[in-house]
Amino acid sequence: MAILLTGGAGYIGSHTYVELVQAGYDAVIVDNFYNSCPDVIERLKAITGKPVTYYDVDVCDRKALEKVFLNHTFDAVIHFAGYKAVGESVAKPLAYYRNNLDSTFALCDAMQAHGVSRFVFSSSATVYGLAETVPLTETMPTGCTNPYGWTKYMIEQVLRDIAVAHPDWAVALLRYFNPIGAHESGTIGEDPVGLPNNLMPFITQVASGKLAKLRVFGNDYDTPDGTGVRDYIHVVDLARGHVAACRYLLSHTGCEVFNLGTGLGVSVLELIHTFERVNNIPIPFDVVERRPGDIATCYADASKAKTVLDWEASLTLEDMCRDSWRWQSQNPKGYRA
Ligand code: UD1
Numbered sequence: 001m002a003i004l005l006t007g008g009a010g011y012i013g014s015h016t017y018v019e020l021v022q023a024g025y026d027a028v029i030v031d032n033f034y035n036s037c038p039d040v041i042e043r044l045k046a047i048t049g050k051p052v053t054y055y056d057v058d059v060c061d062r063k064a065l066e067k068v069f070l071n072h073t074f075d076a077v078i079h080f081a082g083y084k085a086v087g088e089s090v091a092k093p094l095a096y097y098r099n100n101l102d103s104t105f106a107l108c109d110a111m112q113a114h115g116v117s118r119f120v121f122s123s124s125a126t127v128y129g130l131a132e133t134v135p136l137t138e139t140m141p142t143g144c145t146n147p148y149g150w151t152k153y154m155i156e157q158v159l160r161d162i163a164v165a166h167p168d169w170a171v172a173l174l175r176y177f178n179p180i181g182a183h184e185s186g187t188i189g190e191d192p193v194g195l196p197n198n199l200m201p202f203i204t205q206v207a208s209g210k211l212a213k214l215r216v217f218g219n220d221y222d223t224p225d226g227t228g229v230r231d232y233i234h235v236v237d238l239a240r241g242h243v244a245a246c247r248y249l250l251s252h253t254g255c256e257v258f259n260l261g262t263g264l265g266v267s268v269l270e271l272i273h274t275f276e277r278v279n280n281i282p283i284p285f286d287v288v289e290r291r292p293g294d295i296a297t298c299y300a301d302a303s304k305a306k307t308v309l310d311w312e313a314s315l316t317l318e319d320m321c322r323d324s325w326r327w328q329s330q331n332p333k334g335y336r337a
Contacts, residue, residue, distance in 0.1 A: 007080030037335035076118035177261030182327035189327030191334035218290035261300025
């Protein structure tokens with residue numbers, strides 16, 4: 001069974017590549033390395049012990065994408081490629097809408113032209129917007145707070161409509177919670193360009209001495225210790241969720257939404273203290289103002305994925321902290337060393 005991974009050289013895509021190959025699938029990567037590094041290809045080869053088939057192609061480039069589809073017979077597509085920085089999306093909405101939507105349209109057109117009808121989409125818990133009750137279930141109302149989130153929301157709707165119009169299509173919309181951690185080899189991981197936006201890359205860069213101090217955005221939320229609560233999930237667990245979704249799509253049609261999270265809420269302070277304990281490294285921090293747009297608490301009801309996909313997260317917060325640090329300490333400059 002052959003699977004196309006758009007954005008397969010990125011953080012989640014590369015980990016999913018490994019899990020797919022180890023589960024016996026043929027995986028083909030399409031990536032323009034806009035937000036990833038070609039070095040990841042050699043590392044995927046080393047981890048899997050197999051040659052990596054990849055194309056340096058922008059998914060929006062229809063002619064180039066057509067050539068990829070002519071060279072392979074895909075059974076399914078996993079669409080990771082897309083712009084993903086919340087703050088940048090507020091500053092450059094048109095670029096986000098154009099890139100994220102157009103790449104999806106180009107991909108769906110190529111799939112239709114070549115009779116490929118199984119689609120796994122990289123969505124996000126961001127589509128729950130300012131939801132005030134937790135845990136978040138897949139049936140809760142959706143709505144977003146920034147253009148990045150709206151692109152995920154809109155693509156979900158596009159895929160839902162395609163699945164209605166074409167009953168042979170099988171679509172899984174995977175809403176990720178907060179992926180952290182890295183492959184246990186320490187050779188692939190998250191490699192943010194410039195100053196990290198998210199908490200764990202910030203923690204690891206403070207641990208390495210690259211950044212002096214962490215800023216904790218608010219300790220006056222209505223949470224047990226006042227800091228924001230999130231559902232952190234090990235990226236390898238998340239990757240295995242994609243393998244489970246591909247397996248599911250082999251014998252189902254229609255469109256289903258799945259939360260991929262652990263179902264556990266962890267505060268900023270808990271994450272910092274777990275990282276310090278597991279790695280024996282102090283993380284100095286200051287508490288500062290809340291970050292605009294942040295919500296107090298966000299964690300998944302992950303029971304649907306367990307029941308329907310037979311998948312659940314198994315790696316612990318300790319595993320996530322240990323593996324994030326192994327990646328950062330072995331690659332202080334990321335892939336660009
Ligand atoms: C953010 C995005 C979300 C995206 C996700 C990807 C926003 C509003 N949401 O989620 O759309 O899908 O990343 O993983 O940007 N924190 C600090 N100090 C820091 C960084 C973060 O205290 O330097 C806190 C935040 O206030 C929050 C928690 O850590 O409580 C997690 O933040 P982050 O890693 O940025 O993820 P989200 O905001 O949940």
